[in-house]
Amino acid sequence: MNDPVNQTMLLVDIEKFSDRDDVEQAFLRRMLYDVVDRTMERAGIDETLRLRADQGDSVMEFIDPNVPVPQVLRSVISELPAQLKAVNRMASRGAQMRLRTVVATGFIALDERGIWVGGDLNHACRLLDADLLRAALRERSGDVALCVSQSVWTGIVRHHHLGIPAEEFHEVTLASKNGPLPAWLLGPVPASGQAAPSPGAAGPAPTPAPDASGERPGPAGGTEAGPSGGGSASTSTSAPAAGPAPAAAPAPAAPPPAGIHFTGGAPAFGGSLVMGNQHGVSGGRVDGDVVMGSVGGPPRPGRASDGHAPADATPDQDAPSPDDRQPPGTGEAGPR
Secondary structure: OOOOEEEEEEEEEEOOHHHOOHHHHHHHHHHHHHHHHHHHHHOOOOHHHEEEEEOOOEEEEEEOOOOOHHHHHHHHHHHHHHHHHHHHOOOOHHHOOOEEEEEEEEEEEEOOOOOEEOHHHHHHHHHHOOHHHHHHHHHOOOOEEEEEEHHHHHHOHHHOOOOOOHHHEEEEEEOOOOOOEEEEEEOOOOOOOOEOOOOOOOOOOOOOOOOOOOEEEOOOOOEEEOHHHOOOOEEOOOOOOOOOOOOOOOOOOOOOOOOOOOOOOOOEEOOEEOOOOOOOOOOOOOOOOOOOOOOOOOOOOOOOOOOOOOOOOOOOOOOOOHHHOOOOOOOOOOOO
């Protein structure tokens, strides 16, 4: 067996070839040879630069590596459908043909019996025989379905060479007996097929955790009701709301516990402003000073700034003044 050489491979197969009788099959083979030869000639690829392997209902062309791959691919994209259309219009309905095609590159070798062998060739043959490529031809109005190998996409198609519409190729995964095969299909992916995700594509975004209010951040800065929100509707700045939502009725407030409560403002007792730190006093009768604040206002004579008597004060200095005394039953204050 000869050493493997890098070749450009063009594989062409006739749709529903086995459904025809012997006379129609012989005619279709002649038509197929004529279409492929004219396509290669229009692309400027001489017969000396290509070898052909006949597979009955299909042909394989092995093109010299000195022929640029974009040159081959352009001819398959534009010239092959034109040549096929010209032949079909002159044939009867029963003699018309539609083609599945594959363009691939790889290393292949010629054995002692003149048969081409190689793993890259096997890969190309499986692309040609894949159900997805058959479905693509069956579901479109044109007469040609083209698939290229991953190597052709990476090295040629994605670089937007002249006459090669990279934006019209779609990444697909083809099923085969050796597992899934990556490939790129020209034109729409059939409804029965499976398109692979685009490279770099991100998976579904994780669901954000609800915050303390029971709401999750929405997709564009809005919020989405969490489990405690009692609903699944979301609000977002990315789409206008259907209409103003009715205001929810406020929940009835729980009755406050017994006692005196301050919810704002500046309460005063006997004309004195309560400021600073406060100490709640409850339960029982209060004798002596009731400390209502330690910040703001000058201290009483003989008292420190916090309202207490100094450590060296005499008992008389620590006695409450008449202004500090409270009538019985009025020295009880609820917690603030």
